[in-house]
Amino acid sequence: MPKRAIPLSANNPDATPNKDLPLRDDIRLLGRILGDTIREQEGEAVFETVERIRQTSIRFHRDEDKAARNELEKTLNSLSRGRTNQIIRAYSYFSHLANLAEDQHHVRRSRAHQMAASAPREGTMARALKLAQEEGVAQAQLQQFFASALVSPVLTAHPTEVRRKSTIDREREVSQLLDLRDRQRLTPQEDAASEEALRRAILTLWQTSILRRTRLKVIDEVMNGLAYYDYTFFRELPRLYASLEDQLTAMDPVWTTLELPSFLRMGSWIGGDRDGNPFVTAETLRQALLLQSGRAIGFYLEEIHRLGSELSLDGRYVSISEQVQALDDASPDHSPHRQDEPYRRAISGIYARLAATAEALGHAEIARHAVGEAPAYTAVEELAEDLAVLHRSLTANGSAALARGRLCKLRRAVGVFGFHLASIDLRQNSDVHQRVVAELFEKANPGTNYAALPEAERVALLLRELRTPRLLASPYLDYSPETASELAIAREAAEAHRRYGKAAVSNYVISKASDPSDVLEVALLLKEVGLLRPHDGEMSVNIVPLFETIADLRACASVMESLFSLPDYMRLLRSRGKLQEVMLGYSDSNKDGGFLTSGWELYKAEIELVEVFEQYGVALRLFHGRGGSVGRGGGPSYQAILAQPGGAVQGTIRVTEQGEVIAGKYSNPDLGRRNLETLAAATFEASLLHSGKPAPREEYLTAVEELSERAYKAYRNLVYETEGFEQYFWESTVISEIANLNIGSRPASRTNSRRIEDLRAIPWVFGWAQCRLMLPGWYGFGSAVNAWLDAHPDNGLALLQEMYREWPFFQALLSNMDMVLAKSNIAIASRYAKLVEDEALRDAIFPRLRCEWKDSIRQLLAITKQEALLDGNQLLARSIRNRFPYLDPLNHLQIELLKRHRAGDADERVVEGIHLSINGIAAGLRNSG
Template sequence: MEHDKDLPLKEDIRLLGRLLGDTVRDQRGAAVFDIVERIRQLSVRFHRDEDEAARKGLDTTLDALSRDQSIDVVRAFSYFSHLANIAEDQHHIRRTRAHLIKGSAPREGNLAHAIERVFDEGASASDLGRFFDTALISPVLTAHPTEVQRKSILNCQNAIARLLDARDRMAMTPEETEASDAALRRAVLTLWQTRMLRTAKLSVIDEVANGLSYSQTTFLRELPHLYAKVEDTLAAHDDSRTTHELPAFLRIGSWIGGDRDGNPFVTAEVLTQTLAMQAETALGFYLEELHTLGSQLSLADRLVTTSDELRALSDASGDTSPHRADEPYRRALSGIYARLAATYRSLLGRTPARAAGHEAPPYADAAALEADLDIIHRSLHNNGSAPLGRGRLRQLRRAVKVFGFHLAPVDLRQNSDVHERLVAELLSIADPGVDYLALDEDARIARLLEEIGTVRPLYSPHVDYSEETASELAILFAARRAHHQYGAAALPNYIISKADGVSDVLEVALLLKEAGLLDPRRPALAMNIIPLFETIGDLQAAGRVMDRLLALPAYMALLASRDRAQEVMLGYSDSNKDGGFLTSGWELYKAEVELVQVFARHDVRLRLFHGRGGSVGRGGGPSYEAILAQPGGAVQGQIRLTEQGEVIGAKYGNPEVGRRNLEVLVAATLQATLRADDAPAPRPEFMDAMQQLSDHAFRAYRALVYETPGFERYFWESTVITEIADLNIGSRPASRKKSTAIEDLRAIPWVFSWAQCRLMLPGWYGFGSAVKAFLAEHPDDGMTLLQEMSRSWSFFSTTLSNMDMVLAKSDLAIASRYAALVRDDALRAAIFPRICAEHAATVEALLAITGQDELLAGNPLLRRSIRNRFPYLDPLNHVQVELLRRHRAGAEDERIRRGIHIAINGIAAGLRNSG
């Protein structure tokens, strides 16, 4: 039966593979096609049958490739990775639709399933309503130093996906099938002929444009559909909510254009341009929707009744066309369009592509536009035309409520060290003799509170400040202007990287005061100040720091202006690089538990912002399980989490897949919140065992990464980190400083590099040693306890599940080829066998605890995916190693460098969550 369900997927993969093969033959010749096909057949045979003769034949064929043949092979298999992703996404859509058509019971991650679960656990319809009325769920898109996709490639992929989807949803005539085949063939050819790599380094504005593409294809249209689904589902459970409209609880956030931590290219000008581009995207969408809506609402006043306020809106529209004289809805929409076009011109300084037919005053804010659309909605609803208000108008009203004129809230982010230097310079000039950097924490807090409490500014426009200070102040002043121009929702948050003390938060409060974003007289904050705790030590101190901060009456007075809600961000990436996978996860869990307790004591609402990456080594993994694995009380109906890198494309590149992933976030947050009060704390023996495991894993990880002589050199030579640093794939440098030290390397390229060589080390290293040591200390009941933890503690079971996925994607045989790139034989011999031994111990421990007889035994969908795609991934790794060897031997050939980078792209696509 499972075979029958997967048959359409296999057929799609075969179809796309055949079209790609035909394209290769037509474009590169029969000889190249024959080589690619031979490699494909050998690799499939080896993976399917473990045929050693096939493996040897594969090695021989790959080793004999010329430079140009290597490039052709890399391109062919890279494009196949992309095509396989498209087929898999389409199959997920297909299977979801099949379940819905069949009327199957709701599945995990589905909103209906979540509602069933919370009802089973005792929640009522009113509990559901209260949750949605106060919830805040926000995936936040971030620029990614290893994002390897070009927007042009994404456009090609979307075209192919649409064609597959159309074939799936309708029975085609022979003529239609022929036309579809021809269209697919053209789409695959376009993909093949579209450059996979960028020729110039990405600018921040390029990254902004890439991010906006997801709003255009997915968020602006799919988010309103999801809101409608939630409202209709609630109404089905509670008659009193039939006409109730939810507040904007689900919003898409962004760091792109506002995150300047380690990125000197994010300036005041870039921030201003970012906000303008976002506004243009939102307003342009609304204008097009209004134009279409005007063509649809052709109701004549002789045939319908209208409300007094609708007639007033129509009469005031300024539309004098005799052709619409008896069409009040069209006239009202014409007036709204004219006002919105004037708003576009006022905010952006130019006229929209489709100009209004007459002049009108601009809207003061999005709420005023929303009010006019509400007039149309109420008139339709109250005068016998309610169904007309539940189509395009409903979607547009929701879009305006969610996206406003700013589209997505942009977070500002900067490192605490920068803030410290800024405050020190401002104080030293305003109050000569003050050496802020020499003050201890208590003295800093006292001085900062004193300055925050007075209206006197430290900044003077008549002083020449350092370049860094002038740049940072310019961004803050730009933020104030943006608040006036687009509203406070455009820039609601200020995040402090590497926060480790109360003074880090108060420094930002002082800087906001200097920019007019904190009023000490009321007192009031115009932005949320959010500390980000990233390293293991910072996570361990998070509860203590927040307890001291919330004990300050002056800060609590500021929080009163933010509804007594405080956001705290937790960093998964740097804590992993600092202490390893297991310790990072455990310290994050403990920090959350402590923060919940601290905030309850101070009667402040806690909102956690999870800085997760795409890969397991950076806190990634399925969002549904991750949210449900949070400790009791940690969600509280409000959660933000980062979406990064190729995960953004995988989750939101396809509109239907995007809506499904957004629904998963809503469902998980609902379940985690409404069960939180009754969620039992882990048993003390579970907590003790986890702490022991973490201590052992931490020592094993630190011993390898930070205490092994030469490990830094081993990493740089055995992975593609050097070549990643050279790629035109992001505006942000790979390292925070000009060094090769692991400490200075950004966590994203650190994890991405290990994924490329198929070791995935940050996602598992240390666990095998930890379990071995734990069992040695508890020989009688240790394994029984770990197995019980796996069965009954969601945090531990999710940790194991994520590790299971990472281990299944690793391949020591391929990794050994990369290890061979290390020039020092002794260094290689000292490190790679050690990694292999830990890998074996980790797999053995995982299988013993979970009771599986093989990796991914409990995840057949992912096991199927790996089976389908890895035969096409392995040749990419093999060729990449050979190209690396030639490149590092001094081959001055741009085609070799390009081949390496194409392979990086293809491997990332094949792994899907590697960065």
């Protein structure tokens, strides 16, 4: 029988736009190699079954074809356990390989634009600077912006990244090989060698387990997060800065003598986020900080070593500055071979000092020993100054081109990463803080009964305590494990400041913040460890309230106003430059009130916060707790930032990067740099070009308010008021199995209950994504628009169309919903509904879901004037067409395995198959949690 690869598209290839032909070729190449690998490793029968299921799945995809459904179920029911898992792996790996091909195509198109000298594209700093120039933004304004700006992606370890690091590493090999094929003109022999290398990589990938056998520990998550510094951040962030400096200099030569501040810096929750995660302790934080520091210093040592190899300048041919001569004189390098090489001797001394620093910080293993002993650096600023000495000397003595090479990138890395690598946020729930503070008061003054006090009395008590330098905690008293743990973590944060600098732990986030006392309680805990000093009125950490539920979002402005009205708190804020950070929670607000209401309440909260902060003269920094999926605030970052209300982006922004989105954005260095640049460009534009944009028209605000009220009622009625809905959710989705998958250290629920209120937002969204209903990203919209149009029959639709055309917030809202609905599949969801054992419950709920799904699509198309979903986003539409013939079978296989598992089949291969299918579906959807 002749060889056949897995067919890659039912579309006519001649219809593919010319620019997308290389993508089609890459997908065909990877599919052919994967097909050959499956045939060689598993046999022709497995390959033929894979293809038969794919063809039947495509038929079922169209209008829930009943004959196809029966044929599909017959085929799937006949599969053995082992054969089922082989087929799941085949489709899962194709999804992963298709992702790599698409990522490479993005890189290819970006390079094509650069080579063609195209106009700067949206989301680039080149375009942002061009717009600023056209609008007459003065050079002084640019300097002021960069001097105070902060753009910080914050990596988190939420459990939706289902791949092992080993799998990601193997995929990166495939990606790098594709990139090499793209950048080089290959001879026939080179092409054959390249394809052979791809075959080896894909074979290794096929023979590597996707699944973890044990649950991740927090330190495993820290190590996984650190990998992205090697992949992307260490090298691409300095390159991004260098490019931006060149662009600024081209605009105005004055930038030649100016250095761009390091405004784009990394953050992390991994190792400091203990909200609901009992495995994050003081020891965990200590290890995370140590590992981060070791990775940063290890990178510097390697780069300094290479710099020494490069800067072989002979002192008889070049002049040097007095400062370089001083470094030369202080160097422990006395080798006669380098007696005329002042830069090398100076660099040997810098290396020796940094090696001593590494030893002092507890990093025992150093790849290369120093040539001699030297004193350790006491602060990263000392290292930065030594490198600056080299830079100034090279620049002043005819070697400016050398200063722009490795030294330039190393200096920038030191400025961005310091000795701490990334700032770790502490996060804890306000309920925990309340219990800890209550115990501290009770031990110090029995009968205080803090928890029973009204809010005003709590605030008064906390303020009195914050004014005195005495400590509440005593080393001679015993405290509960919870209180002891919280105090230990705070002490570890204080120690981090002493060891690595204040940037190591600079933010303390309070989940479930709803009252001023929630913030003051954290202030009191900081005082206990010296991070708040009452006598000086100084605070070394930002206290960041997180407003999550709909009720909290509606009250957040009044909470902040109450805080700002306290002179004691304002005194502390002045020590932070009168800047207050506020975090907004997209995930829980969505689970609480639905997609439309969540988005609207977040928008309104920002408007109210801007007004309150302006009233009190406090700078606002927003921290957006966005997830990967639209149901958790996901979607394109550029559009999301520009859709913020005027004044909400004041040159600073922090954004969480969660779950599988981290690998999707940052495992490929070219894409990683592009994503970092997009965040910077959007923040720049929103701050300098859109900050004074007029408020939306009043009728727009009124319309969305009415739509939100109706959507909220529809969503709450379904999720929280429909009897049996909780059971429907647990039985019609793979949530139970997700809870047992080894994809994160954090439990799926905050408690042991099955109540939706107690379920974390991540598995809530992830579960609906797996069954392809995507309910958190659209439910309530259709019925809300139906009712609103009934109430406004004359011009209702025209107004909504105008809002979509003119208002970035409404555009972003509907664009994200468009994406979610395009990735949903009601036919597949109907098969998951059959998993609900109670037929009456199933028949009561699924028709409601189907009706709302259809209404949401119908009204979305009417408002956007599209003929079909994603008419305005052909890039994503193409991606879905390429991918879903291989994604849909995974859903069908998952359903069959769930039936077997829930019927009592205890074979471990069934559980493994379910977990494999979860991995494959998540990969195919790309942003599922």
